[in-house]
Amino acid sequence: MEERELEHLLRQVQEGSVGVEEAMAHLRTAPFEDLGYARVDHHRAIRQGAGEVLFGQGKTAEQIGGIVEALAAKGAYNILITRMNEEKAAALEGRFPMRYDPVPRLAVAYPREIPLVGSVVVASGGTSDIPVCEEAAQTAEALGSQVIRLYDVGVAGLHRLLSKVDTLARARVVIAVAGMEGALASVVGGLVDCPVIAVPTSVGYGANFGGLSALLSMLNGCASGVSVVNIDNGFGAGFLANRINQMKGVEA
C-alpha cells in the first residue's frame, strides 16, 4: 500500500464513503510488508548515499547490463560491479559508461567524480594480495573515501611497515590484507588506534588450506580493535571501511 492509497482510504473514511470496519479490514489485510519494503528500501537509498552494488559472479553479462541500466534509470551512479571477469566486461563495453579494472575484476558503471573524504589505508603483506587490495580500495573510493595504498609491507621485512608508521597513524580506518600467516593484521593493530579491518586472502599453498591459516590467525590476533571479513572479501572490507570512515562525530 503506497502512501497515495493510504491517503485515499483515509479521505474516504473522512468523507463517510468508507466505514471504519471496512477501512480496518482493508488496513488489516494490507501487506504491511510492502510498506516495510518501501520504508526500509527508501531508508537504504537515502542513508547509504552510496551507489548500488552488484555481485557479478554467477550473473550473465546480459543480466548485469539489465540491472545496471535499470538502476541508472532511477538515477544511480558509481554503480559497483564486483567479481566480473574480463569477458563479461568486454561484452558490456560501450553499452554504458563504465570503468573496469581487470586486477580486482571490478567495474564502476556510470562513474561520476565525487569528493573523496577522510582516510582509508589499505596495507598488504605481499604483491600477490594486490587483487584483493584493489577490490577493497576501489570499492571505498567509489563510495567516497580517500584511499592510501601501502602494498608489500609484510611482517617478514618489518622495516618496510615501520617506515610507514606515520601514514598508518593518520588513517581513520586501516584495511590489512594478508595471506599465508596473516600476521599483518596484528602488527598493524598494535601500531594504530583506529579500527582495523583484516582481510585474509587465499594466497599461499600447502597448509594455508585456501586461506584458513590467515583467517584463523586474524581471528586470534592479540591486538585490540581488529575485526575480520571473509577470505578474499576485498569488497566487504572496502564497503565497511567507507562506512566507518564517513562517520559523523560522536556527540556527548
Added chain:
Amino acid sequence: MEERELEHLLRQVQEGSVGVEEAMAHLRTAPFEDLGYARVDHHRAIRQGAGEVLFGQGKTAEQIGGIVEALAAKGAYNILITRMNEEKAAALEGRFPMRYDPVPRLAVAYPREIPLVGSVVVASGGTSDIPVCEEAAQTAEALGSQVIRLYDVGVAGLHRLLSKVDTLARARVVIAVAGMEGALASVVGGLVDCPVIAVPTSVGYGANFGGLSALLSMLNGCASGVSVVNIDNGFGAGFLANRINQMKGVEA
C-alpha cells in the same frame, strides 16, 4: 637514547668538544628501538585515552593485583580485567576499589564515572549468549560508550527483532552476538546502515563444533557492513565498538 642525551650530544657538537664523525657514530649505534619504544608507547598512552586492559585468564590474583596497582600508581582508572573468575575476584576484594560482575567475569578496577557518549547497541540471539554480551557491553561502557541492550531477539522469532528496528536504526555501532547458526548478524546487517560487529558464541551443541557454525555463518553473511571477531570475544567487540563509536566526524 633519551632526549636529554641527544641534546647533550648536539651541544657538544655545537661546542666543538665532539666532532661530526664521532657524533654520527654515536647516533648510528644508538638503539633506535628504545626511541621507538618510547615513542610508540607514548602514542598509545595519549591516543587511546582508554583505561588499560588485563586479560585475567592465566594470571594469578596476585599478578593481577600487582599490575593493577602499578597502573593505578601511574594514574590509570577504569582498568578492565577480563576473564577473571569469581575466586580471583574474591581474593582481590578490598585491596583496591573494584566493580566485579560474575556473569561476564569482568572487573573494572579504580572505577570512575565518565561521560557516556554515542550509541552502541548490543543485540543477542538468546539468553545463553548474555555472558558474552555483557563482556562486550561493559567493556564499551568502561571505555566511555553509551550502550543499549537488546537481548533475546534471535531470528527464529523475527517479530522480537523487528519491534526494535528503531532502536537499531539510531545506533552508531551494533554488536550482534549469536551462537548456533549465527544468523542474527546478517539480519541485523540488512536492517541498519552503521557498522555491525558480529560475535559468534560457542553456545549450542552437536554440529556447532565449539562456535564454528556461528563463526562461518557470520563470515559468509550476505549483508554488507559486517565484520567478525573471535568466538566468545565479547571484549574485542566492545573495545572496537567503542573505538568506532567515539570517532570524530570526517572532514571533506
Added chain:
Amino acid sequence: MEERELEHLLRQVQEGSVGVEEAMAHLRTAPFEDLGYARVDHHRAIRQGAGEVLFGQGKTAEQIGGIVEALAAKGAYNILITRMNEEKAAALEGRFPMRYDPVPRLAVAYPREIPLVGSVVVASGGTSDIPVCEEAAQTAEALGSQVIRLYDVGVAGLHRLLSKVDTLARARVVIAVAGMEGALASVVGGLVDCPVIAVPTSVGYGANFGGLSALLSMLNGCASGVSVVNIDNGFGAGFLANRINQMKGVEA
C-alpha cells in the same frame, strides 16, 4: 498499535476530530513491528496447538520455574522442558505438577492427557542412543503423536531390523537415531516410503569426532526421503515428526 487503537483513530477521522494528514503521520510512525509481533505471535499460538518448549540448559531452576508458571498462567499445559539435569528437576519438584525422566533429561510441566494420533516410529541403532531416542519420543508424545519404539535394531544385525519391517511400513514418520556409522537412516530410508528424520548421535569414540561420522553419513545417505537434524537433537526430531504426523490430508 492494537486494533482498538486503530479503530479509535479511524473513528476520529470519520468524526473529523483528526485530519487525514494527522492520521497518516500516526499510521506511518506506528510501530508496524508491534502489529507484526502480535500477529505472528498470535499465529504461533493458534497454529502450533502445541505446548510451549523451554531449552533448559543454561537456565537456572529459578528461571525455568518462573517461565513455566508464567506460561501456565496463560493456560499452557504439556510444557516441555528439554535438557534439564536432575538437580534442577529436583529443585522444581513440588512447585507445580511435572513429569520428569532423567534419561532424556526431559520434563513435561502441567502434564495433561491428550489424544495421541497417527504413528511415529523411533528406531535406534544401539542401546547407548536411547537418551536421544527418548527425547524424540517423549517430545512427540507430549505434542500429541502416538509413538512406537524400535530400539537396538542397528544394521550390523540386520535381522533385528528386518523383523520389524511391518511396523516400519505402517509408520507415518520414522525417526532413525544412530551414532557411529549412522547407517540406520539409509537402510530404513530404503525400507519405507514415509518421511524419515535422521538423528546422528555423538555415541562412539575415536574417529566419530563427536558425532561427525554419523552426521556426514546421514547427509550423504543414498536413500531418498531422508533429512537430518543436529547431532543428539532428539527434541528437534520429535518436534518435526509430530508436525508431519499431524498433517491434514492434501486436497487435489
Added chain:
Amino acid sequence: MEERELEHLLRQVQEGSVGVEEAMAHLRTAPFEDLGYARVDHHRAIRQGAGEVLFGQGKTAEQIGGIVEALAAKGAYNILITRMNEEKAAALEGRFPMRYDPVPRLAVAYPREIPLVGSVVVASGGTSDIPVCEEAAQTAEALGSQVIRLYDVGVAGLHRLLSKVDTLARARVVIAVAGMEGALASVVGGLVDCPVIAVPTSVGYGANFGGLSALLSMLNGCASGVSVVNIDNGFGAGFLANRINQMKGVEA
C-alpha cells in the same frame, strides 16, 4: 519365486503330485530374497506413485537411454534424470520424449501431465541458488506437487521475505535453499508452522568451504521444525517435500 509358481506348487501338493517334504524343500531353498525383492520392489512401485529416478552423473548417455527405455517399457512415465549435463541431454534428444532444463541439469523423460496437488514453497536466498532451487521445484512437480517459487528473498533484505509471509503461511511444506550463511532456514522456520526442509548450497567463496558454512548453520538453526539435506541436494529436498505434501490426513 513369483506368485504363479507358488500357486502351481500348492496345486501340485493339493493334487498329490508333489509331496509335502518335496514342497517344503522347494520352499525352503526358494530364494526368499527374491520374494523380498519382488515384494519390496512392488511395494515401492505401488506406494510411491512416482516415476523412477536416475542419478545421471557418472553414467553415459547410452546407459541413461537404456535404463529409461527399459523403465518406459514397463509403463513408467515422468522418469526423472538428475545431474545430467547438456551434452548427454543433446545425445538423447529425439530418442524418446523428454523435457530438459539445463539450469538444474534435470530431465523428465516420457513426461505426462499429472494433477498437481497441495503446496510446496521453494524459497531461496539469492539468484545463484536457483539451479538447486529448480532441481527441487521440478522434482516435486514431476512427482505431483504444486510448487510456488520465492526466489531472492535472502535475510539481508528482510522486507523481501516478509512481503511473502502469506504465501509462506499457506504452504504445506517449505524448502529453504541458501548458501553463504544459510540463515534463511532459521528465519523461515520461525515464520511458518509447516515442515521446513533446508538445503545448503555451495554458493559462496572463502570460508564457506564448499557449503560447509551453510550446512552447519542450518543444522544449528534455532527454529524448530527444520531438517536438512546434503549440500546442493535439490533433488532430495524436492523428493521429500513431495512425500510430505502428499500425505493423507492423520486419523485420531
Added chain:
Amino acid sequence: MEERELEHLLRQVQEGSVGVEEAMAHLRTAPFEDLGYARVDHHRAIRQGAGEVLFGQGKTAEQIGGIVEALAAKGAYNILITRMNEEKAAALEGRFPMRYDPVPRLAVAYPREIPLVGSVVVASGGTSDIPVCEEAAQTAEALGSQVIRLYDVGVAGLHRLLSKVDTLARARVVIAVAGMEGALASVVGGLVDCPVIAVPTSVGYGANFGGLSALLSMLNGCASGVSVVNIDNGFGAGFLANRINQMKGVEA
C-alpha cells in the same frame, strides 16, 4: 513361521482342509523377516564359534551382569566385556566367574581354557599404547589365538624393531598399534608378508587431534597389505586378527 507350521500348512493343503488360495494368503503374509532372523542368527551362532562380546561403556553394571548371565545360561563362555571401568568390574565381582584386567578395561566372563592356535603379533610404538595393545591381545586370546607381544618398538629407534624381524616374519597376522605419527604400520607392512591390521591410538598431544594424525598416516601408508580400524579400537583389531588367524587353508 517355523518349519513345523509350514509342514502343517502343506499337510492341510494336501488333505484338502485348506485351499490353495487360503494357503497362498497365509504364505504371502507370513513374516519372512522372522525366518530371516532365525536363519541369520543361527548362522552367527554356529559360524563364529566365538564367545559373545559386550561393549561395556554406556551400560550399567546391572545391565552387563544381566546380559552376561543370560548368555551363560545359553551355554556361552569366554564372554568378552570391553571398555568396562574398574568400578563396574568391582560391582560384578563374585557374581559370576570373571577375569578382569584394568589396563585394557577388559573382562572375560565365564573364562575357560581353550587351545590357542596360530600366531598373532601385537606390536606397539610406545608404552602409552599398551592399554590398546592389551585390548587387542586379550581379545584375540579369548577367541583362541596365540598372541606374541612386541611392545615399545617404535620407528624412532629402528633397531628395536629390526631385532624382532624374525618374530614378525613368523606371524600369521600382525597388529600394529601406534599413536603420534603412526609410522609403525608402514614400516611393519614393509617387513612382513602377512596381513597387517593398523590401530591408530589417541596417544599424543597438540596436532595429533585425538588420534587423527596416526589415523591419516596409517590410511596413507605406502606399504601394501595394511588395513586400518578406528582410533583406539583394540578390540576390533583383535577380533579381526583372530578371524584371519583362524582361517582354514585355501583350496585350489
Added chain:
Amino acid sequence: MEERELEHLLRQVQEGSVGVEEAMAHLRTAPFEDLGYARVDHHRAIRQGAGEVLFGQGKTAEQIGGIVEALAAKGAYNILITRMNEEKAAALEGRFPMRYDPVPRLAVAYPREIPLVGSVVVASGGTSDIPVCEEAAQTAEALGSQVIRLYDVGVAGLHRLLSKVDTLARARVVIAVAGMEGALASVVGGLVDCPVIAVPTSVGYGANFGGLSALLSMLNGCASGVSVVNIDNGFGAGFLANRINQMKGVEA
C-alpha cells in the same frame, strides 16, 4: 657384500692370506644394509609369489616401460601397473604383452594364466563405484584369487543385497566398496563371518568431502571383523584380500 665375496674373504682367512683383524675390519665396514637389502628383497620375491606392482601415476610412459622390462628380464610376469591413464597405456602398446582396462586404469604386463583359488567377493554400493571395484577385483585376480563381483547392492535397496546372502556366506574375504554414506561395510560385516575389507570411495558430492563421509562411516562401523583402506584404494584392498584369501590353514 654378496655371498661370493663373503665366501672369498673367508677362504682367504682360511688360507692365511688375510689376517683376522683385516677380515674383521672388512666385515665391520661391509654395508650390512646391502645384505639386508638382498635378503629382504629376496624374501619379498619368494614369499609374495605375486608379480611386482607399479604405481603408474606420476611416472612417464617411458619410465613405466623401462621398469616393466627390467622386471620382466628378471622373470617377472603378471606385473600390475595401477593408476595408468589411457594415454600412457596407448604409448606402451605393442612394446610388450599387456592387458589394459581403462575403467580401473589398470594394466597387467606380461600376463600369464595362473590358477585362481579361493573366493574373494567384491561388493559395491552403486555403479559409480565400479572403477574402484574393478581395481580391487583385477588386482586380486592378477595375484591368483578367484573373484566374484556383486555390484550395485547398496543398502538403500536392501533386497538386492539380501538376495546374495549365500554368495557372501561362501566368500573367504569380502571387499565392500561404497561412497556416500558407506553403510555397505557395516551391513555386509553383520552378514558374514569372514574378514571384510572396506573401501570408501570419493563418489558423491556436497558433504561427502572427497570421501570423508564414507571413510568415517566405515571406521566407525558397528560390525566386527571389518577394516578399512584409503579412499578409492581399490588396489590396496585387492592386494590385501588376495593375501588373506591365499592363507594356509592354521595349525593347532
Added chain:
Amino acid sequence: MEERELEHLLRQVQEGSVGVEEAMAHLRTAPFEDLGYARVDHHRAIRQGAGEVLFGQGKTAEQIGGIVEALAAKGAYNILITRMNEEKAAALEGRFPMRYDPVPRLAVAYPREIPLVGSVVVASGGTSDIPVCEEAAQTAEALGSQVIRLYDVGVAGLHRLLSKVDTLARARVVIAVAGMEGALASVVGGLVDCPVIAVPTSVGYGANFGGLSALLSMLNGCASGVSVVNIDNGFGAGFLANRINQMKGVEA
C-alpha cells in the same frame, strides 16, 4: 653378534677348526639386527652427549623412578623428565637428586653442572606461553646450551620486540613461542639470520582450536629460515635448538 664372537669365529676359520661353509652359515643367520642395534645404540650414546630423556606423561612415578635409576646406574646424568605433574614429582622426591620446576612440569634427575655454550634465545608472545617456553629453555640448558629468555614480546606491541633486536641478532638459534595468531615466528624470522624454531601453543580460545591457528600461521609464515614443531612441544624445540647451537663449524 658382538665383536668378540666375530673375532673368535674368524680365528676358528683361520685355525681350520671351522670350515668356510659353516662360518658362512653362521654369519648368514647371525641376527644382523642385533649388530645394528648395538651399533646404532652405541652411536646414539656417543654422539648425542646428552642425558637421556623420559616422557613422563602416561608413566607412573614408580616406572619413572625405575628407569631413571637404571640410567643413572649406567652413568647417565642430567636426565630430563618431561611432562611430569607435581604429584609424581613429590612421590619421587628424596629418592635421588632431582631438580623439578612445576611451571614446565620438567625435572632434571642427577643434575650436574655442565658448561653452557653458544646462545639460544627463547622469545614468547605472552605470559601464558611461559610454561612451554620454560620447557624449551630448561631442556636446552640441561643439554648444555646457554639460554636467553625474551618473554612477552608479542607482535601487538612491536616496540617490546624491537628493543631486543640486538639480543636476537647475537643468537645462534631462536625459539619463537606463541599462541593465538602465532605471528611472532614470522616477525622474528624477518629480523634474524639464524635458524628459527617456531613453537605454536594452545594458548587462546575460540577459533584457535587448541593451537591450530598458531600452527597454521607458523607453517605459512613468509619469513625464510623458520621451521615448526608440534603444538606445545617446548621439549622438541629445546632439544633441536641445542643440537643446532652445538654444531661445529662447517669446513670448505
Added chain:
Amino acid sequence: MEERELEHLLRQVQEGSVGVEEAMAHLRTAPFEDLGYARVDHHRAIRQGAGEVLFGQGKTAEQIGGIVEALAAKGAYNILITRMNEEKAAALEGRFPMRYDPVPRLAVAYPREIPLVGSVVVASGGTSDIPVCEEAAQTAEALGSQVIRLYDVGVAGLHRLLSKVDTLARARVVIAVAGMEGALASVVGGLVDCPVIAVPTSVGYGANFGGLSALLSMLNGCASGVSVVNIDNGFGAGFLANRINQMKGVEA
C-alpha cells in the same frame, strides 16, 4: 634520513648555522624507519651472503625480469626464482644468464660457481616427491651447500634406507621429504643426530587431504631433533638447511 643528510645537519650544528633545538626537532621527526630500513636491509645483505630469492608464482615474466635485472645491477648473483612455470622461463630466456630446471620449476639467474661446503642430505620417500626434493636441493646448492640426494628410500622398503645409513650419519643436516604417511622423517630422525628438516608433500590421494596426513604425521613424529616446514615447501627446507649447514662452530 641518509647518512649524508645527517652529516650535513651535524656540520650545520657544528658551524652554528643550525641551533641545537632546531637539530633536535629535525632528528626527532626524521623517519627513523628509513634508518631502520637501511640498517636492517644492509644487515640482511651482508649477513645472509646469499643471493636474493623471488617467489615466481603470481608474478608475470615481465615483473620477474625487471626485479632480477634490478638486483643484478646492484651486484647480486645466483638469484633464485622459485615456482616459475616453463612458460615464464621461456619468456625470460636470453634476457640474462639463467639456469632453469622445469622439474622443481626453479631458476638461478646470473649463476656463478661458488664453493659448496658442508653436507646436506635430501632424502625422499618416493619418486613422486622429486620435484619438491629438487627445489630443496637446488636451493641449498645455489646458496653454497654441498648436497647429497637419497631418493626413493621410503619406509615401506626399509632396506633401501638402511643401506644408506653411513651417508646419513655424515650429514650436517638432513631434509626428509615424504608424502602419504610421512613416516620417513621419524625413521631418519631416529637414525641421525644432526638436525632433520621434514617436508610433507601433497603426493598421495584420498585421505591424504592435500598433504595433511604427512604434515600431521611429521609434526607428531616421535623422534627428537626434527622440525617441519609447510607442505611442498622445498625452498624453505633448502634455505634453512643451508643456514644450519653453514653455521660456524660454537665457542665455549
